[in-house]
Amino acid sequence: MSTWANLGLQDSASPLMEQLIFFHDHALLILVMITVLVGYLMFMLFFNNYVNRFLLHGQLIEMIWTILPAIILLFIAFPSLRLLYLLDEINEPSVTLKSIGHQWYWSYEYSDFNNIEFDSYMIPTNELSTDGFRLLDVDNRIVLPMNSQIRILVTAADVIHSWTIPTLGVKVDGTPGRLNQTNFFMNRPGLFYGQCSEICGANHSFMPIVIESVPTNYFIKWISN
Ligand code: CUA
Numbered sequence: 001m002s003t004w005a006n007l008g009l010q011d012s013a014s015p016l017m018e019q020l021i022f023f024h025d026h027a028l029l030i031l032v033m034i035t036v037l038v039g040y041l042m043f044m045l046f047f048n049n050y051v052n053r054f055l056l057h058g059q060l061i062e063m064i065w066t067i068l069p070a071i072i073l074l075f076i077a078f079p080s081l082r083l084l085y086l087l088d089e090i091n092e093p094s095v096t097l098k099s100i101g102h103q104w105y106w107s108y109e110y111s112d113f114n115n116i117e118f119d120s121y122m123i124p125t126n127e128l129s130t131d132g133f134r135l136l137d138v139d140n141r142i143v144l145p146m147n148s149q150i151r152i153l154v155t156a157a158d159v160i161h162s163w164t165i166p167t168l169g170v171k172v173d174g175t176p177g178r179l180n181q182t183n184f185f186m187n188r189p190g191l192f193y194g195q196c197s198e199i200c201g202a203n204h205s206f207m208p209i210v211i212e213s214v215p216t217n218y219f220i221k222w223i224s225n
Helices: 015-046 059-088 216-223
Strands: 095-102 105-110 116-120 142-145 149-156 161-165 170-174 180-185 190-196 209-214
Touching (some): 015 059, 015 180, 095 142, 095 161, 095 170, 142 216, 149 161, 149 170, 161 209, 170 180, 209 216
Parallel strands (some): 142 209
Antiparallel strands (some): 095 105, 105 116, 161 170, 161 190, 190 209
């Protein structure tokens, strides 16, 4: 999870998020190069005394500064498209979790396992234990196995919500009357926190998501209880 003065992206817990971070760094590097170049040119213009009184057109430079930015944009567009299709790919999921957004809590259904279902409410600050995270912990966590493909089905019962977990690179809108799908693969154990990220009403900030990523045998033990 994000802690004090953590301004960048959180460490990834899935291969897709790792790719998203690589793409972010790649795009940022291109952005920095453009900013430095344009900044330098603008700065130097203020101290330039040369004047060309007969300058009316310049075909060559127009060609260069039209085609060059177009080529630079391709270097962002192609990796972006690659990532878009990579995120959309579903590879034979072994567990399916259905999450339903409500005002203002999430409820979950494990459709593969006897249709286990439960609600997941945020723990209020006055009931929080000393090792709990304020506005981030819930009473019933989602337990899911690490190192396996997991499919998430997202929907909502009242207004639009968004099931978002930064460390896993997951962000799917829960829309009433629709069933949206995404998938992820957790490559390490741990607690992964998320929040609703669609402005859904007065208590929008108070419907967090907590995933417990555990080894497969532990998950089987949990699910059979
Ligand atoms: Cu649910 Cu914001």
